[in-house]
Amino acid sequence: xxxxxxxxxxxxxxxxxxxxxxxxxxxxxxxxxxxxxxxxxxxxxxxxxxxxxxxxxxxxxxxxxxxxxxxxxxxxxxxxxxxxxxxxxxxxxxxxxxxxxxxxxxxxxxxxxxxxxxxxxxxxxxxxxxxxxxxxxxxxxxxxxxxxxxxxxxxxxxxxxxxxxxxxxxxxxxxxxxxxxxxxxxxxxxxxxxxxxxxxxxxxxxxxxxxxxxxxxxxxxxxxxxxxxxxxxxxxxxxxxxxxxxxxxxxxxxxxxxxxxxxxxxxxxxxxxxxxxxxxxxxxxxxxxxxxxxxxxxxxxxxxxxxxxxxxxxxxxxxxxxxxxxx
Amino acid sequence: xxxxxxxxxxxxxxxxxxxxxxxxxxxxxxxxxxxxxxxxxxxxxxxxxxxxxxxxxxxxxxxxxxxxxxxxxxxxxxxxxxxxxxxxxxxxxxxxxxxxxxxxxxxxxxxxxxxxxxxxxxxxxxxxxxxxxxxxxxxxxxxxxxxxxxxxxxxxxxxxxxxxxxxxxxxxxxxxxxxxxxxxxxxxxxxxxxxxxxxxxxxxxxxxxxxxxxxxxxxxxxxxxxxxxxxxxx
Numbered sequence: 310x311x312x313x314x315x316x317x318x319x320x321x322x323x324x325x326x327x328x329x330x331x332x333x334x335x336x337x338x339x340x341x342x343x344x345x346x347x348x349x350x351x352x353x354x355x356x357x358x359x360x361x362x363x364x365x366x367x368x369x370x371x372x373x374x375x376x377x378x379x380x381x382x383x384x385x386x387x388x389x390x391x392x393x394x395x396x397x398x399x400x401x402x403x404x405x406x407x408x409x410x411x412x413x414x415x416x417x418x419x420x421x422x423x424x425x426x427x428x429x430x431x432x433x434x435x436x437x438x439x440x441x442x443x444x445x446x447x448x449x450x451x452x453x454x455x456x457x458x459x460x461x462x463x464x465x466x467x468x469x470x471x472x473x474x475x476x477x478x479x480x481x482x483x484x485x486x487x488x489x490x491x492x493x494x495x496x497x498x499x500x501x502x503x504x505x506x507x508x509x510x511x512x513x514x515x516x517x518x519x520x521x522x523x524x525x526x527x528x529x530x531x532x533x534x535x536x537x538x539x540x541x542x543x544x545x546x547x548x549x550x551x552x553x554x555x556x557x558x559x560x561x562x563x564x565x566x567x568x569x570x571x572x573x574x575x576x577x578x579x580x581x582x583x584x585x586x587x588x589x590x591x592x593x594x595x596x597x598x599x600x601x602x603x604x605x606x607x608x609x610x611x612x613x614x615x616x617x618x619x620x621x622x623x624x625x626x627x628x629x630x631x632x633x634x635x636x
Numbered sequence: 637x638x639x640x641x642x643x644x645x646x647x648x649x650x651x652x653x654x655x656x657x658x659x660x661x662x663x664x665x666x667x668x669x670x671x672x673x674x675x676x677x678x679x680x681x682x683x684x685x686x687x688x689x690x691x692x693x694x695x696x697x698x699x700x701x702x703x704x705x706x707x708x709x710x711x712x713x714x715x716x717x718x719x720x721x722x723x724x725x726x727x728x729x730x731x732x733x734x735x736x737x738x739x740x741x742x743x744x745x746x747x748x749x750x751x752x753x754x755x756x757x758x759x760x761x762x763x764x765x766x767x768x769x770x771x772x773x774x775x776x777x778x779x780x781x782x783x784x785x786x787x788x789x790x791x792x793x794x795x796x797x798x799x800x801x802x803x804x805x806x807x808x809x810x811x812x813x814x815x816x817x818x819x820x821x822x823x824x825x826x827x828x829x830x831x832x833x834x835x836x837x838x839x840x841x842x843x844x845x846x847x848x849x850x851x852x853x854x855x856x857x858x859x860x861x862x863x864x865x866x867x868x869x870x
Contacts, residue, residue: 311867
């Protein structure tokens with residue numbers, strides 16, 4: 310069959326597919342024909358035919374313009390037919406009520422490793438700095454230590470900063486940038502065989518521990534702990550979970566089991582995407598709590614500790630039990 | 637179809653058994669796209685900051701939150717949209733797709749953009765650049781892990797005007813490859829200078845039985861064979 314007769318024979322199918330695709334994709338075609346509903350079955354049939362035509366055209370070395378046109382047609386039809394929609398309220402509700410906590414439990418070992426990497430340096434540094442305050446300088450500079458001490462000094466009127474309603478909003482922005490940045494670093498560091506994730510987890514743990522130990526030693530526990538207790542429930546958990554995702558991709562890269570290293574990396578990253586959705590949401594929540602609740606000085610410490618205990622219980626309970634029935 | 641060694645085309649097989657050809661975008665195109673996106677983000681921040689100066693503390697907070705959102709989610713927001721590309725990429729005809737040629741999923745888009753934090757190391761996207769230069773498919777670390785690829789959007793190739801010459805029967809039997817080459821020459825004819833067209837046609841002159849000759853009359857005969865190969869007979 311010559312190229313021209315091939316084209317003549319099947320052109321009407323290609324044109325029909327093209328028109329349907331344009332209609333589905335909402336492209337303007339110039340001529341204002343009445344918009345009809347596109348039949349999915351018909352598009353699928355046309356698509357399969359066009360795929361056959363492309364294979365034939367390639368095998369028979371038909372002219373480039375024809376092969377190109379068929380390639381473009383099949384490529385855009387392929388995109389339309391096989392695309393996945395992951396949005397929507399229903400999907401989000403499912404993620405919150407099931408997917409996220411289930412994913413966390415599925416990765417329990419990585420979460421344990423990440424939590425240990427974060428908590429052990431935190432506790433060690435906290436105790437050490439509490440005993441020997443000058444050790445804080447091994448983690449932060451003298452200026453930083455001094456500014457933290459100033460921030461949590463009870464004489465400062467409100468905790469740390471001059472707080473007005475708008476200052477709350479400013480700090481909300483600052484916290485988001487800071488904390489989300491830390492968490493995302495912990496995840497991305499996983500690409501370096503997991504070492505980056507472990508490093509960022511340990512370093513941030515050491516930082517928090519050193520600051521906490523230092524401020525406690527300075528006698529500022531009464532302002533510091535009520536401040537951090539509540540939002541840390543969301544923030545520390547989110548950082549640990551992001552780190553766990555990082556450790557996971559690092560581990561899968563090191564020990565790919567029955568796949569190539571690259572395949573195993575791609576699978577691990579896809580798996581941990583649910584964790585990342587959850588982590589991002591938790592970090593936004595943490596920043597809001599930190600800016601608008603933790604900083605409120607007019608609340609008695611008892612109330613704050615109470616709410617903090619509730620938050621921790623809620624977060625840990627949610628991650629351990631939510632969605633178990635569906636498992 | 638065997639491809640030349642220099643080509644970087646990546647094949648993605650579909651369930652229908654055909655191979656879609658993806659053309660990975662190299663460092664150069666992606667750098668321009670990134671630079672344009674960077675300028676756009678800068679302009680947005682600048683405009684927001686200008687407005688915010690009249691709004692006091694809330695305005696400052698708004699700018700900081702906007703800065704954060706642009707830093708991490710600017711590409712995600714556009715990639716999961718219908719175009720699959722940030723404005724910078726779209727301006728340079730690039731697009732993010734999955735390895736199998738499908739539109740990028742929200743999960744993959746989020747992963748590839750969060751992994752920027754790793755690509756950025758040790759400084760100024762050092763690892764991203766090394767990775768893109770070393771790999772044939774020009775992926776940065778985030779692309780590798782998320783299973784995505786940045787490709788050139790296919791451009792329509794236009795069909796050349798072919799009707800000016802009368803078809804001539806070939807002087808020897810032509811293999812399919814021969815036919816494809818002669819037809820390709822004919823479709824490109826209107827984009828070549830007359831001299832270059834004569835030179836190329838002289839290389840293919842055996843098809844019309846004019847081996848060793850060259851000139852406009854040989855070119856017309858070679859183009860006539862192309863018409864014949866396409867299927868025109870009168």
